[in-house]
Amino acid sequence: xxxxxxxxxxxxxxxxxxxxxxxxxxxxxxxxxxxxxxxxxxxxxxxxxxxxxxxxxxxxxxxxxxxxxxxxxxxxxxxxxxxxxxxxxxxxxxxxxxxxxxxxxxxxxxxxxxxxxxxxxxxxxxxxxxxxxxxxxxxxxxxxxxxxxxx
Amino acid sequence: xxxxxxxxxxxxxxxxxxxxxxxxxxxxxxxxxxxxxxxxxxxxxxxxxxxxxxxxxxxxxxxxxxxxxxxxxxxxxxxxxxxxxxxxxxxxxxxxxxxxxxxxxxxxxxxxxxxxxxxxxxxxxxxxxxxxxxxxxxxxxxxxxxxxxxxxxxxxxxxxxxxxxxxxxxxxxxxxxxxxxxxxxxxxxxxxxxxxxxxxxxxxxxxxxxxxxxxxxxxxxxxxxxxxxxxxxxxxxxxxxxxxxxxxxxxxxxxxxxxxxxxxxxxxxxxxxxxxxxxxxxxxxxxxxxxxxxxxxxxxxxxxxxxxxxxxxxxxxxxxxxxxxxxxxxxxxxxxxxxxxxxxxxxxxxxxxxxxxxxxxxxxxxxxxxxxxxxxxxxxxxxxxx
Numbered sequence: 145x146x147x148x149x150x151x152x153x154x155x156x157x158x159x160x161x162x163x164x165x166x167x168x169x170x171x172x173x174x175x176x177x178x179x180x181x182x183x184x185x186x187x188x189x190x191x192x193x194x195x196x197x198x199x200x201x202x203x204x205x206x207x208x209x210x211x212x213x214x215x216x217x218x219x220x221x222x223x224x225x226x227x228x229x230x231x232x233x234x235x236x237x238x239x240x241x242x243x244x245x246x247x248x249x250x251x252x253x254x255x256x257x258x259x260x261x262x263x264x265x266x267x268x269x270x271x272x273x274x275x276x277x278x279x280x281x282x283x284x285x286x287x288x289x290x291x292x293x294x295x
Numbered sequence: 296x297x298x299x300x301x302x303x304x305x306x307x308x309x310x311x312x313x314x315x316x317x318x319x320x321x322x323x324x325x326x327x328x329x330x331x332x333x334x335x336x337x338x339x340x341x342x343x344x345x346x347x348x349x350x351x352x353x354x355x356x357x358x359x360x361x362x363x364x365x366x367x368x369x370x371x372x373x374x375x376x377x378x379x380x381x382x383x384x385x386x387x388x389x390x391x392x393x394x395x396x397x398x399x400x401x402x403x404x405x406x407x408x409x410x411x412x413x414x415x416x417x418x419x420x421x422x423x424x425x426x427x428x429x430x431x432x433x434x435x436x437x438x439x440x441x442x443x444x445x446x447x448x449x450x451x452x453x454x455x456x457x458x459x460x461x462x463x464x465x466x467x468x469x470x471x472x473x474x475x476x477x478x479x480x481x482x483x484x485x486x487x488x489x490x491x492x493x494x495x496x497x498x499x500x501x502x503x504x505x506x507x508x509x510x511x512x513x514x515x516x517x518x519x520x521x522x523x524x525x526x527x528x529x530x531x532x533x534x535x536x537x538x539x540x541x542x543x544x545x546x547x548x549x550x551x552x553x554x555x556x557x558x559x560x561x562x563x564x565x566x567x568x569x570x571x572x573x574x575x576x577x578x579x580x581x582x583x584x585x586x587x588x589x590x591x592x593x594x595x596x597x598x599x600x601x602x603x604x605x606x607x608x609x610x611x612x613x614x615x616x617x618x619x620x621x622x623x624x625x626x627x628x629x630x631x632x633x634x635x636x637x638x639x640x641x642x643x644x645x646x647x648x649x650x651x652x653x654x655x656x657x658x659x660x661x662x663x664x665x666x667x668x669x670x671x672x673x674x675x676x677x678x679x680x681x
Contacts, residue, residue, distance in 0.1 A: 160426035167426065191540030193424045199540035219448070219545060221440030221492045223432065225413045232437040232492075234545060234668070241541025244424075244668070246431035257448045268430040275427070 151175065158271035166196045169208045174273040177265040179213050181239055182206040192241035214238040215277060217259040222252045235261055235277050245277045254279060299385035299396075299528045300518035301678065303332025303511030304639040306617075310475045310624060312505040313406040318349050318359050320401035324509035325360060332511045333521045334395060339511075341366035341393035343384055345376035347402045347507075347627040356399065366393040373664025374574060374629035375533075376400070377510070378674035381635065382531035384512045394514050401507025402627025411503050411628045412436040413491065416666065424669065436500065436577070438668040440492035443579040445545050447494060452582065452597030454494050458485035460578035461498050461621055463605035468618025470647040475502040476622040499578040501620035501630070508632040510639075524643040529657075530563070530677040532556025536663075537670050548580065548663045549673025550587035557659070557675040558589075565589035568677075569655045570641040571612060572634035574662025575619040581605075584661060585614075588675070607650040616641065616650035634660040635676065642680040656680045 155161055155171050173180040181190040184198035185205040197204045220233035231247040233255075245263075247255070261277040268274045305327030312320060321344070329335055342364045344353050353369045366387045370379050377398055384396035404411060413436055418429035446452045462482055468474035485498040518525055534556070536549035558564060565588055573581045573588075582596030590612055591599035604610030617623045617637040620630040638658040640646040646655075661675035 159420040160429065163420040164423070164426060189540075192538075193427045193541075195423055199537075200542075219441040219445040221437050221444055221495075223413075223434060223437045223492050225491060226415075226432055226434075230432060232431055232433055232441060234441055237541075242538070242543070242545070243541065244428050244431060244433065257445070266430075270429075272426070274430045276431075 154267065154271035155273065158268070160270055161272050167194055170194055171272050173208070173210070174265055174275070177273070179211040179263045179275055180208040181211045181237070181241070183209050190239050190241055192237065192243050211263070212238045213263040215243070215261050215263060217255060217257055217261050217277070218242060219257060220247070220255050222249060231255065233277060243275070245275055247277045247279070251279050297389050297391065298515040299388040299512050300515055301381070301510055301526045301528065301639060302513045302518045302521050302523055303328040303334065304509070304636050305331050306473070306508045306624065306633060306636045307401065307506040307626070308473050309506050310473065310504040311405050312403055317347070317401055317403060318356065320403070320505070320507045321348060321356055321399045322360060324401055324507045325397055325399050328397070328509035328511045332513070332523065334511060336360060336362065338395045339397045340364055341384060341387055341396035343368045343380035343396060343398040345369065345400060346371035347400050347629065366396070372672035374576070375631040375662040375664035375672055375674040376629070377632040377635065378531070378660060378662060378676050379533050379672070381510070381512065381528060381676050382533055382674065385528045385531065388512060388514050394517055396512040397509065398512070399507065399509040400627060400629060400632045402629070403505040404628050405503050405505045409503060409628070412500055434492070435666050436492045436495055438666055439577045439579055440495045442545055442583070442667055443494050443577070446579060446582065450594035450597065454486055454496070455482050456597035456601050457494070457499055457578040457582070458482040459600045459602065460575065460581045460605065461485050463600070463603060463610070464575065464615055464619040464621040466606050467616045467650050468622035470649045471618050471623055474618040474623040475504050476618070495577060495579070501576045501625045502622065503628070504624050504626050506624055506626035508626065508636050510632070510635060525681040526639060526642050527679045527681055528676060529679040530557040530559070530561030531675065532560070533672065533674040535670055535672050545668055546583060548583050548587060548667055549671060550584040550661055550675065553673045553675040554588040554661065557677045561677040561679070563657060563677060567657055568659045570616070570638065570652045570658040571614050572638045572658070572660040573614050574630040574634055575615055575621050576625070576630060578621070580663070581614065588659070588661065607652060613650065613652045616646055616652070631662045631664070631674070634662055638678055642678055
């Protein structure tokens with residue numbers, strides 16, 4: 145992963161990182177704001193959430209590959225009662241899997257299902273950096289090649 | 296093979312029970328169901344409970360009640376646990392491993408002032424999805440709102456159609472003296488209640504209540520010796536709806552799979568069902584399950600529930616005639632038990648006369664367990680009055 149080899153001190157102490165030692169490559173890439181996905185070494189299908197073996201074919205070996213970071217909004221809802229409110233949502237990654245994530249409540253006015261979104265990283269309170277979604281600027285949209293919605 | 300019958304059922308009358316322990320509520324439900332059956336505690340030789348029982352372990356309540364059991368089951372898979380227990384108890388009875396199986400559930404979330412739907416879900420770091428999901432503060436209503444939003448997007452389902460599920464529940468609840476919310480409401484009442492997580496309003500959500508319920512199953516020969524209507528467990532199914540590694544659709548609840556197993560075992564179809572108890576933690580849940588169980592086509596659930604179609608004596612399918620979780624009772628934040636209790640009333644002809652389905656001899660009760668959009672279980676039972 146291009147010289148990314150270490151967790152930050154904050155991520156290394158995160159109980160969510162420590163509880164799943166086999167997922168460390170994900171958190172290391174996240175430190176550089178890079179989304180990697182676990183691809184099955186046998187059936188080559190990526191899955192989400194990341195795990196140690198393939199949920200599609202059961203094979204016990206996965207490899208981490210960099211994802212495009214492009215996704216499509218699958219569904220969303222403004223959680224008004226949280227402080228601060230957020231938009232809990234599901235996005236369909238261009239690589240195929242559906243991901244539960246969230247977006248800023250400020251974006252809710254322009255959201256509609258099937259909107260193109262990008263994956264970004266923010267540091268969670270516990271220490272690790274976690275994928276979020278954000279809306280795509282018009283300029284980015286023009287530059288972006290078309291991608292399939294489903295695998 | 297020995298057939299299992301449900302011979303006793305009991306719904307705790309309280310909806311707020313600050314002065315009783317959870318163990319006491321379990322025990323009162325057990326006593327009520329055994330009295331209903333014409334049996335007593337020494338007759339019980341099998342005990343079933345889920346994690347709402349103190350200690351999340353059947354041994355604790357077996358000890359509290361002084362039972363002598365030779366079959367036990369602590370399967371805890373959320374709200375449908377008790378529907379799963381019926382299947383397991385029926386299997387144990389059929390195998391001759393027990394004769395009288397007691398299932399109890401109870402809890403006090405209302406006394407404890409739980410904000411069940413709007414609290415961030417507990418995300419234990421050991422849960423494999425938690426590292427990726429916990430910072431997004433998923434809540435129960437936030438997840439169901441995503442599901443409702445998706446259903447509206449795909450099928451044109453409207454907030455008015457969702458509201459009809461609540462209206463039907465409230466029409467039924469007005470006849471239930473124990474119901475948490477007895478006042479009939481209108482579609483407009485639902486739409487003018489506060490939006491909690493769009494598109495879901497406050498009145499799209501179920502009640503939070505203390506209380507509980509219990510069931511007693513027995514083998515058919517013992518059941519025939521009791522002076523109660525004979526209700527047979529004719530079919531059951533249970534499943535887990537997974538995320539399929541990120542490729543599952545968000546909408547299915549698992550009802551299509553647990554339902555098809557139950558239908559196949561019972562050798563019946565949706566059109567044969569006279570009454571249905573459909574777990575209604577949110578209005579959208581009823582729509583999803585009605586579609587999956589074949590009461591209407593996929594995507595047509597919104598149109599199916601509209602205009603009072605779930606109201607007994609008005610529509611084509613009476614659903615949740617006790618008022619359901621929306622208006623009657625949702626003890627311990629779990630709906631599976633109360634679904635069976637109203638199905639039992641309907642089958643015995645003991646529902647309120649205003650909601651009783653005439654000659655109700657075949658009923659279905661179903662529900663999901665845990666929160667949809669994660670890995671959730673689902674169970675369906677089909678009961679027949681002989």
